[in-house]
């Protein structure tokens with residue numbers, strides 16, 4: 463069967479990279495990129511099909527499904543943790559109503575596979591902080607976190623009740639050079655590279671020793687594609703898989719950057735609301751279920767991430 467893959471939220475940090483990767487595998491015309499606005503990245507509209515989609519507008523979404531008859535859908539449109547705390551009702555609405563619209567249309571249009579990203583934000587202050595297991599106490603205290611947790615329950619529900627093949631990953635913070643993150647707590651781990659190269663210094667909004675799980679974008683995209691490629695019977699978890707990455711602090715990241723840019727200087731903001739969010743999240747994650755079920759394996763360690771980020775950003779900053 464020839465695939466037609468709809469990516470909703472294609473202009474974001476993950477979407478930009480995922481569309482490029484999917485076009486590499488399936489061909490440009492097989493991937494319909496979509497977002498609420500025209501893309502600003504050069505890899506956007508001019509390179510392949512693009513649609514304006516607002517996930518809250520059921521009719522607009524239905525028209526796009528009718529026009530393209532997608533066989534797979536990746537729903538990436540979401541409001542992340544930091545912005546979610548500024549606009550809690552909008553974050554809940556977008557993250558939840560948007561998901562339900564897409565799940566319903568996927569059932570109706572007999573979409574064969576749906577990908578929806580969850581996050582380490584589903585864990586909360588009473589979850590184990592180190593090596594956080596797949597199943598444990600989950601009491602997220604951000605709107606983003608509990609919208610993702612509720613979304614996971616909906617995904618599993620649509621799989622069980624309607625047989626919809628929904629697959630999901632709990633992404634850690636993602637570090638990549640091709641597109642910037644927007645409105646998350648882990649955004650510092652991308653900003654630090656831009657500031658290091660542009661200004662030689664960075665004021666971090668998280669404290670020096672705030673450990674959080676992070677992953678290089680190349681690994682995250684590879685994990686996404688291999689989850690989606692795995693035979694359905696290998697996918698034992700229909701809520702969302704833990705994905706560990708590496709446990710990174712601002713201080714360890716700065717130390718690694720200094721090996722390349724010895725004059726780089728990091729300072730820390732005294733008080734920032736994102737600190738409380740970071741403190742409520744795990745410091746490291748156990749992703750043995752992903753390793754066992756669909757042979758997940760991380761490739762990028764911290765030295766490799768830093769070298770690749772600096773090398774690629776140097777060319778474009």
Ligand code: AKB
Pocket residue numbers: 542543544580581582583606633634635636645646647648649
């Ligand atoms: C955020 O910081 O909100 C996101 C996430 C960890 O899901 N990057």
